[in-house]
Amino acid sequence: MQIAKKYFTEGLIQFTILLSLIGVRVDVDSYLNGYYPPLFDVNLGPSSAYTQTPFHSLRDNLDGYSVHPKCPELDYFFATRRLLDEVRTLGSPRFPTQLNTWLVHQVSDSDQPDPGDSSNGNNRIDINLEVGSTASNANDEGKHLQSSSQGERQTTQHLAEQGPCTSGACQLPEEEDDGSSGGEERVSPSQLAHSLSLEQEDLLDSNTSLSDPAAEPHASAVNQHWSHFLALQIADLDDLDSMVSEPLSDLSDPDITGAISQDVSLRDAVVGGPQAYGRVSQRAEARPVTRQQPAPLLMESTNSSHLDSSSGMTLDLAGPFTSGYNVSRNGSSHDGMGGCLDEAVFDQINMLGLGGMDAIDSHLLNCLESINPRLLEDLDSDSGLSLESGSQGPTSPGTSVVSSSSSSYCEDDRGATGYSSEVDSINSKGIADYSAVWSLEDLSDGVWHDHSYSSQALYHQPSPTSFPHKGIKEEPLSDDEDQGLDSRESSRDEMRARALRIPFTALQIVNMPVDEFLEVLEAHGFSGEQVTLLRDIRRRGKNKLAAQNCRKRKLDAITGLQEEVARLQAQRNRLLREKQLTAKTMGAVGHQIKQLSRDVLSRLRDDSGRPLHPERYTLQCGANGRVSVQPVRRPAVSTTAGSKTDKRKKDKKQ
DNA sequence: AGGCTGTGTCATCAC
DNA sequence: CGGTGATGACACAGC
Numbered sequence: 001m002q003i004a005k006k007y008f009t010e011g012l013i014q015f016t017i018l019l020s021l022i023g024v025r026v027d028v029d030s031y032l033n034g035y036y037p038p039l040f041d042v043n044l045g046p047s048s049a050y051t052q053t054p055f056h057s058l059r060d061n062l063d064g065y066s067v068h069p070k071c072p073e074l075d076y077f078f079a080t081r082r083l084l085d086e087v088r089t090l091g092s093p094r095f096p097t098q099l100n101t102w103l104v105h106q107v108s109d110s111d112q113p114d115p116g117d118s119s120n121g122n123n124r125i126d127i128n129l130e131v132g133s134t135a136s137n138a139n140d141e142g143k144h145l146q147s148s149s150q151g152e153r154q155t156t157q158h159l160a161e162q163g164p165c166t167s168g169a170c171q172l173p174e175e176e177d178d179g180s181s182g183g184e185e186r187v188s189p190s191q192l193a194h195s196l197s198l199e200q201e202d203l204l205d206s207n208t209s210l211s212d213p214a215a216e217p218h219a220s221a222v223n224q225h226w227s228h229f230l231a232l233q234i235a236d237l238d239d240l241d242s243m244v245s246e247p248l249s250d251l252s253d254p255d256i257t258g259a260i261s262q263d264v265s266l267r268d269a270v271v272g273g274p275q276a277y278g279r280v281s282q283r284a285e286a287r288p289v290t291r292q293q294p295a296p297l298l299m300e301s302t303n304s305s306h307l308d309s310s311s312g313m314t315l316d317l318a319g320p321f322t323s324g325y326n327v328s329r330n331g332s333s334h335d336g337m338g339g340c341l342d343e344a345v346f347d348q349i350n351m352l353g354l355g356g357m358d359a360i361d362s363h364l365l366n367c368l369e370s371i372n373p374r375l376l377e378d379l380d381s382d383s384g385l386s387l388e389s390g391s392q393g394p395t396s397p398g399t400s401v402v403s404s405s406s407s408s409y410c411e412d413d414r415g416a417t418g419y420s421s422e423v424d425s426i427n428s429k430g431i432a433d434y435s436a437v438w439s440l441e442d443l444s445d446g447v448w449h450d451h452s453y454s455s456q457a458l459y460h461q462p463s464p465t466s467f468p469h470k471g472i473k474e475e476p477l478s479d480d481e482d483q484g485l486d487s488r489e490s491s492r493d494e495m496r497a498r499a500l501r502i503p504f505t506a507l508q509i510v511n512m513p514v515d516e517f518l519e520v521l522e523a524h525g526f527s528g529e530q531v532t533l534l535r536d537i538r539r540r541g542k543n544k545l546a547a548q549n550c551r552k553r554k555l556d557a558i559t560g561l562q563e564e565v566a567r568l569q570a571q572r573n574r575l576l577r578e579k580q581l582t583a584k585t586m587g588a589v590g591h592q593i594k595q596l597s598r599d600v601l602s603r604l605r606d607d608s609g610r611p612l613h614p615e616r617y618t619l620q621c622g623a624n625g626r627v628s629v630q631p632v633r634r635p636a637v638s639t640t641a642g643s644k645t646d647k648r649k650k651d652k653k654q
Numbered sequence: 655a656g657g658c659t660g661t662g663t664c665a666t667c668a669c
Numbered sequence: 670c671g672g673t674g675a676t677g678a679c680a681c682a683g684c
Contacts, residue, residue, distance in 0.1 A: 544662060
């Protein structure tokens, strides 16, 4: 059993090294003490491997999130904000630990603790300790980061020392004692986190089974070994502190502090900077860097370590971090500084419990992208219905734009698919009786197949040059389906209008503002039937657009609800797993305490020198930490007595 | 032939 | 009070 314990301990050390390398805190002190299995890390909350998965999966995505092509409504935006706040208020309950993070890697004895020369040091053992970090709430982000930044720093530095993991590339670091450099296998962070979480569970199971009292002597030996081991490496730890603090002190740029306290920066990044996510990998080339002055830190903090290195964003964006202290980028040790902040940011983000940030981010980013000022300048807010509407802007098909008016959608690609091609059908039929009014430009409108009522240019500026979106609008018209449907559907009102010799297209009737429409009704001296038809055409056209908008909103709402359901289900599963692990932990701890109590009581003697019977005495731990031996109150006797007294009381009452 | 989906239209309500 | 947007309900066409 002791041999098994030894092998298990060694395996645990190696496993913990891996966990430390990816920033997962593992408590080994309790395990090494021999009585408490290393199960507390499962309750570290969002910082555990479980909650790293969502964010890493975000980084796995090139776009940084699963793009939802439709723009959500503003209330959904606020709903996501509310959900985010709720998640934040959940906090991250923790058990107090003494050794939250430790890292071991060998550095050559001959090497000096030079941070810049860590690339060739592989024989010394450095320990990183995070003592007393018992932050129990995500609101203590700043303090916790301050206390844990060293651990993150060293972890990231070590990541940087792994060579291929420069700038925090998302690769599983190879084991130190392995020595084989050929085993570099790209593992996605989400998979890694998931596998590690599973390994944690397995570890818990195995450790629970191995917590045999017979192995306690060996555990105490291991404890001594580790105590000696840690004591020997305190000096190295101090070196590490100085080594890290120097570059950090050089980073006097206020942006650094802003990046460290990224609890707010994250929000800003989400709300104010859609480029701060993975999308920057695609947009960075198109957007000038000068537009993103505050962005680099955010971008670096969210992308640098785990973005695909092919994007090249890491090196560019880590400038503010690395420029201050990075002497040699090839050394990679200083790159770990940017990476360490990066990892800290990741840790903070994960502590926020942003498991559902993918959905939130996608909607927020869609919203923000839609509120792009340039687009707002191009697009009118009136659902593309009014004459002021310039909704033919070169927006991609399927793009929804949040408008400033009550009608929050502007569909330039599918709006009112009935009338434009009607003109085409007119042309084919050779009906051009109103050539004076239905000019060639009007006919050309049909050629462009503008499926939108919102094309004000059709009405105001019939010149072909006034349709910059002509090419874009061609695409939806290439659909034979729509064309046929449009021709049939639109011909109804158009033919009625022609029959009544109304010199306007339905498109014009619908798009002209109400004042102008009233002027037209008055100026042309239409008959009652014509006026009725004009009003009907206008009403039906607008209602058609409204119906399309309404349906699209409905689809958006359904999609958003489905995403929220999926997110909540994932959250529920995660919480259930954590609950199970917590119960398992509590059971193991209770078992250990019981064994410990028996062991202690068996060694104690009463006044007459006889050993205390474990069944008759128990250990009570007071609030001041003092442990006292108290006799066990016999529940059976007390209950029977209590039942008797209760009966007596009842009898007295009766 | 029947179900599903997309679209247009009408009626109604609210602003 | 009229115009307009939003939306449920219905009809119809296409698959």
